[in-house]
Amino acid sequence: xxxxxKKHNESVSDDVVWHHSTVTHADRVQLKQQKPVxxxxxxxxxxxxxxxxxxxxxxxxxxxKHSYLLxxxxxxxxxxxxxxxxxxxxxxxxxxxxxxxxxxVDSGAIVLTAFISPFISDRQQARALVEKGExxxxxIDTPLAICxxxxxxxxxxxxxxxxxxxxxxxxxAYEAPEQPEIHVHTDNLSVDECAEFVVARLEAMxxxxxxxxxxxxxxxxxx
Amino acid sequence: xxxxxKKHNESVSDDVVWHHSTVTHADRVQLKQQKPVxxxxxxxxxxxxxxxxxxxxxxxxxxxKHSYLLxxxxxxxxxxxxxxxxxxxxxxxxxxxxxxxxxxVDSGAIVLTAFISPFISDRQQARALVEKGExxxxxIDTPLAICxxxxxxxxxxxxxxxxxxxxxxxxxAYEAPEQPEIHVHTDNLSVDECAEFVVARLEAMxxxxxxxxxxxxxxxxxx
Numbered sequence: 001x002x003x004x005x006k007k008h009n010e011s012v013s014d015d016v017v018w019h020h021s022t023v024t025h026a027d028r029v030q031l032k033q034q035k036p037v038x039x040x041x042x043x044x045x046x047x048x049x050x051x052x053x054x055x056x057x058x059x060x061x062x063x064x065k066h067s068y069l070l071x072x073x074x075x076x077x078x079x080x081x082x083x084x085x086x087x088x089x090x091x092x093x094x095x096x097x098x099x100x101x102x103x104x105v106d107s108g109a110i111v112l113t114a115f116i117s118p119f120i121s122d123r124q125q126a127r128a129l130v131e132k133g134e135x136x137x138x139x140i141d142t143p144l145a146i147c148x149x150x151x152x153x154x155x156x157x158x159x160x161x162x163x164x165x166x167x168x169x170x171x172x173a174y175e176a177p178e179q180p181e182i183h184v185h186t187d188n189l190s191v192d193e194c195a196e197f198v199v200a201r202l203e204a205m206x207x208x209x210x211x212x213x214x215x216x217x218x219x220x221x222x223x
Numbered sequence: 224x225x226x227x228x229k230k231h232n233e234s235v236s237d238d239v240v241w242h243h244s245t246v247t248h249a250d251r252v253q254l255k256q257q258k259p260v261x262x263x264x265x266x267x268x269x270x271x272x273x274x275x276x277x278x279x280x281x282x283x284x285x286x287x288k289h290s291y292l293l294x295x296x297x298x299x300x301x302x303x304x305x306x307x308x309x310x311x312x313x314x315x316x317x318x319x320x321x322x323x324x325x326x327x328v329d330s331g332a333i334v335l336t337a338f339i340s341p342f343i344s345d346r347q348q349a350r351a352l353v354e355k356g357e358x359x360x361x362x363i364d365t366p367l368a369i370c371x372x373x374x375x376x377x378x379x380x381x382x383x384x385x386x387x388x389x390x391x392x393x394x395x396a397y398e399a400p401e402q403p404e405i406h407v408h409t410d411n412l413s414v415d416e417c418a419e420f421v422v423a424r425l426e427a428m429x430x431x432x433x434x435x436x437x438x439x440x441x442x443x444x445x446x
Contacts, residue, residue: 022277022280022281023277023280023281023284023290023292027284028284028289028291031284031287031289032289054245054246057245057246058245058246061246061250061251061254064254066251066254066255066289066330066331067246068251068326068329068330069246070326074326074329075326078322078325078326078352079319079322079323079326082315092305096302096319099301099302100302100323100326102301103291103293103297103298103301103302103323104327104330106291106297107289107291107327107332108289109330129301
């Protein structure tokens with residue numbers, strides 16, 4: 001019995017139960033022929049998280065895999081539009097993203113999230129919501145100097161000028177993952193090569209087939 | 224260009240755009256061979272919303288369709304666990320469910336939601352989040368007397384005794400849908416027959432094929 005089924009049976013619905021023909025997590029995995037997982041992209045502003053995540057999604061689509069990308073575009077202006085940038089709201093922002101990622105995993109999807117998510121504790125909280133093997137940290141490791149040189153929206157410039165406070169990498173810490181399951185050193189790689197690397201890792205770890213596969217400890221850490 | 228693509232291009236990512244190979248809503252529709260939609264179940268406590276929604280999901284699965292059910296089980300204890308039952312929190316509860324349903328529709332899924340959602344204004348708000356034709360109100364129309372007779376969790380009894388305040392149908396209004404797209408009169412029907420009716424309506428309205436189909440005005444209202 002999967003943890004999802006167990007949970008479903010334990011909890012109390014707000015409706016009468018005549019007979020309950022619940023579709024299980026296993027049913028959805030079977031239909032989608034993949035192992036549902038959260039790919040939690042993390043990295044500095046300008047590191048390439050969203051761009052690489054998009055490219056990964058394209059490759060997954062071409063393999064017939066079912067994925068969905070949560071990023072600032074579809075979350076900040078919708079579900080989390082009531083949240084600002086206070087410490088409390090940032091924590092709540094990541095909490096909700098983690099909870100929605102969990103729902104997508106339950107639905108059978110490979111869900112990609114692309115947020116700076118600079119703090120280890122927040123990422124740990126998101127990881128704790130799902131089962132072991134259902135959360136892979138994808139560290140988009142681009143040096144600060146390169147991110148700042150790109151500065152696509154002029155945010156680093158503003159942060160250096162003191163116009164933006166608590167900017168990650170400038171006057172607020174970025175806590176790099178210590179043991180990311182997928183560590184992408186973007187230096188000298190194209191977006192396509194970065195995405196290819198992520199997909200190859202997913203394939204090697206058995207996420208692109210429905211086959212139930214015991215998660216290998218020695219595959220679970222950085223390359 | 225779908226509204227999703229337009230939105231995606233208009234909004235600003237927090238990352239540098241080298242080149243953006245965005246997977247579109249149309250791509251996901253094509254992969255899943257169905258028309259993404261929110262099936263918003265509404266009805267009294269004990270009316271059979273969750274039970275019928277589960278049965279609908281089973282039938283969709285057997286047709287190879289990709290669905291996901293949001294209900295009290297997976298939402299109240301996760302994403303919305305910070306919310307109580309004040310008027311304000313009830314509105315926020317439904318708002319978040321609507322936003323998450325929108326994300327699932329964007330992902331290409333048929334998403335079912337099973338909450339009492341007694342107020343027209345809240346359901347209208349959820350409907351307004353998605354495109355025309357992407358939201359179908361499914362009214363599980365079971366008379367109060369029958370719901371109260373079933374009273375699977377003894378809630379009506381407690382409400383009648385004044386132990387629960389603001390209970391829908393007793394001392395808080397249930398605003399029935401005026402023109403639900405799918406109106407299920409549950410009297411004298413089995414769960415299976417109710418679910419079959421919903422699926423037949425979906426099929427008739429063209430939701431179970433990927434084919435882009437202009438939503439017919441005259442199909443959009445109650446039977």
